[in-house]
Amino acid sequence: MIIKSTSNFRIKDIKRLKEKKFQKNSPWFYMEGFRILGEAFDHGSILQTVIWSADLLKNEYGLELLEKCRNQGIELLEVSESVFRSISLKENPQGMAALGKKEHFTLADLAPEKELLIELNEIADPGNLGTIIRTADAVAAQGILLLGDCVSPYDTGAVRGSIGALFSLKIVQTSFPELNRWKQSQLLPMIGTSDKAATDYATIAYPAPMILLMGSERNGLSEDQISACDQVVRIPMLRSSDSLNLAVATGIMAYQIYNSYRGLMGK
C-alpha cells in the first residue's frame, strides 16, 4: 500500500521528528541522503524504517540499497511523490529517507586505553557538531564526549553534517564532575585549547590515548575546565581574528594529534 496522504499518522510522526522538542524525546531520528542511509545500513541495527517514493527514487545505488533493506526485513514505507516532498529536507529530494534508532553510550562503554577522545563543551550548532563528528571519524577517534548543554548528535543538521560518520563513533553525553572522576580513575591525560594558553599547539608531542577538550563556540573553556586539563595549548592567530570556527579549530587540533601519533611533527 502506497501512502498518499500527508495526514497519515505515520507521516505526521515522521515530520514531527524534525522538530527539536519531539526529536529530543524520541528513540528515533530522521535521516536522508544515500550516503548516510548506506552507512546506517552497514552499522547493524540502526536502520528501522525506510521511506521511499517510486516516482522519485531513480538512483542506482539507492535502488540497490532499497533491495538490501527489503532482504534484511527492514520495514519499507512506500509513499507518493507529494508525501515524500512534504517530508524531505531537500529541494530536490531523491526519494529515499529513513528512521534510525538512537544509540546511547556511557563512559563505561569507552575503552580508555584506545585512541583519541574528543570532548566538546556546550556545543550549540548542529552543523558544527556534524562536521566535528566527520573529522573525528577521519582521524579514527574512538568517540566524542558531549559536556553540559550540547545540541543532540541526532539533530537533523548534525546527522546531515556528519554524512553517516555518526555511526562509527561512540558519542557519550556526560557532565564535568562525571568526566573528571572517570578521567582520574582511568589516568587519562586531558589537553585543552584556549587563546590565553602560553604553549603553542604545534610545539608539543601528544600522549596516546588522550582527551582533547574544546570549549564552546561562545565562551571557550571555563577556569575550572582549564584547571582540570593536564596541559592547555593555543592555536596562534596572526591578525585581527581572536578565534577560529570551532569545527575548524577541532580539525586543526585533531590532525596535529594524529600527525604527532605518527611521528610527523616539529620538535
Next chain:
Amino acid sequence: MIIKSTSNFRIKDIKRLKEKKFQKNSPWFYMEGFRILGEAFDHGSILQTVIWSADLLKNEYGLELLEKCRNQGIELLEVSESVFRSISLKENPQGMAALGKKEHFTLADLAPEKELLIELNEIADPGNLGTIIRTADAVAAQGILLLGDCVSPYDTGAVRGSIGALFSLKIVQTSFPELNRWKQSQLLPMIGTSDKAATDYATIAYPAPMILLMGSERNGLSEDQISACDQVVRIPMLRSSDSLNLAVATGIMAYQIYNSYRGLMGK
C-alpha cells in the same frame, strides 16, 4: 528624525539587500554584530550607513562605536525598535547594523611575492566561505581567490561567518584561464588537495609564497585543475569518511603551511 515605518524607502532598500539577487548587483552589503561593525570601522571607507535603534542599543561597546561613527561623519539612520526588528537577522537584535561598500580586487592588486593565497573553486556554502575567510585571516594569508561560480563574500551568511575578517583580506573573483596565466607570469607555485593524491600533506615542506587550491564541496578539483598544480597532496582519512568539510580541510592545510613556514613540521 526617527524612521518608524517599515515601508520607508530606505528601509525597503536595506531589506532587499538580504535577498541574493539584489545583494549580487548592489554596491552595498548588509552587516550586523558589534564585532563586524567594529572591524568595518577600523578598515577605512567600508562603513557607509549605520542603522540603529535607541530602544535596543544598550551595549557599551556599541554606543561608543556609534559615537565614533558620528564623529567620522558616517551617515546614521535612527529607526524605531519595530523597524530594527524587521531588518535584523537576529532573534535578539542588539540595535546596530550597517551598510558597507563592497571592495573589488583583481589579480593585479595582489603582491605575489608575499604571503599565502588561498584559492577556492566553486564554493557554494556562504557559512563555509565566511569560516575560511576567518581562517585565512588567522594565518595572515594575503587573499582569497574565488574561481568560477562561487558564493559572494558579501552574502550575509559569509559576512557573518567571517566575523569581520573579510576586511583584512583581498578577495579576488577570477577564472581558471586567467588564474593560470597570472600564476605562470608570476612564477607562483600552486599546491592542490585531492583524496586521490599519493603524497601525504604532512610530509612535505611548503614554498612561500604559494597558492593553495581547494576543490568545491561537491566535486573536488577537476583534472585540468590537478594538472595545473605543481603538487597535489592528500589529507589522510582513516575510516569510512572520504572527505572532510571544506572549511575544516582548508583550515588543516592552511595551518600545516603556516607551521611549515615557521619550521614546525615533520621531515
